[in-house]
Amino acid sequence: MPYSIGQVAKKTGLSTYTLRYYDRKGLMPFVKRSPSGRREFTDKNLDFIDLITCLKGTGMQLSEIRKFVELAMQGDATLTTRLNIFKQQQEAVKAQIKQSQKFLDKLDYKVRFYTAACEAGTETAVSGNCDLPDQPIVINEQLRVKRA
């Protein structure tokens, strides 16, 4: 039994608007229609939508995803091309995670800095250098507003 667009929306968390939009954008040429024109999604289709969600979640644009889908529709002739797309995206995600980790390091430093600042009652009493995150954060007792 195929799924209706509403059922797919519930299953995937995407809105029906989004699903139709994706379809219009050429991301779902594999979805068959009932005699009256309604979309009928199979379980295999759902897997593919999961993949689309994955690619989208890693920053791939809909236009690029469309290209991938078109390759996939062409069958085995495009296997290596598709493999390369996945390898490329793999590297992209690794780089993204690295970048996010750098940002997280900065945030970690900020939390330590602001924790000290809150304790001292003022930012001016706190020393520390954001670009040297391992450097200790020190409170200048002379400048404290709040006493411990």
Add this chain to the structure above:
Amino acid sequence: MPYSIGQVAKKTGLSTYTLRYYDRKGLMPFVKRSPSGRREFTDKNLDFIDLITCLKGTGMQLSEIRKFVELAMQGDATLTTRLNIFKQQQEAVKAQIKQSQKFLDKLDYKVRFYTAACEAGTETAVSGNCDLPDQPIVINEQLRVKRA
């Protein structure tokens, strides 16, 4: 010696358009002007722009960053509020990294799958389940198109 907007653009990698746009959006109320109205960025300003870039890079919207900037301009009275914003963003980034890692796992699987498919010459010869990524990927020798 203060920096001009062009120099800041080079240093930060943001375009002058973007810097002015950020300014207009209230993200840089701390930037002073020369008598003739030109922006004069200090090194401290550059650090703050780095922070803005960090927050933006972790998915914070400009409108939210603006709120943070406004709090920062109010001084020590908003220290705990700002600390909480950083803590919140810290958690958000951790969650993002986790999600990205999940997507990466899926991509890793796809690379393994497609590598096998390329070797076999056809997708149909390859078995494997994306939701059980530890399951081995097996090539059905009967369905091979390309012989090893």
Add this chain to the structure above:
DNA sequence: ATATAACTTAGAGTATACGCTAACTCAAAC
């Protein structure tokens, strides 16, 4: 002194990814 490069603002234009409405059709329940 003047060319040119860089700055200024206001505001229009672009890209992406939706979200929503209107007007209509269709399927299932009662």
Add this chain to the structure above:
DNA sequence: GTTTGAGTTAGCGTATACTCTAAGTTATAT
């Protein structure tokens, strides 16, 4: 058989974040 809920398309509207142009001013180098 008719209501109700869900589906359909076309197309307009929105949000975000730029990106660029136009028209003018200012700073710097020759």
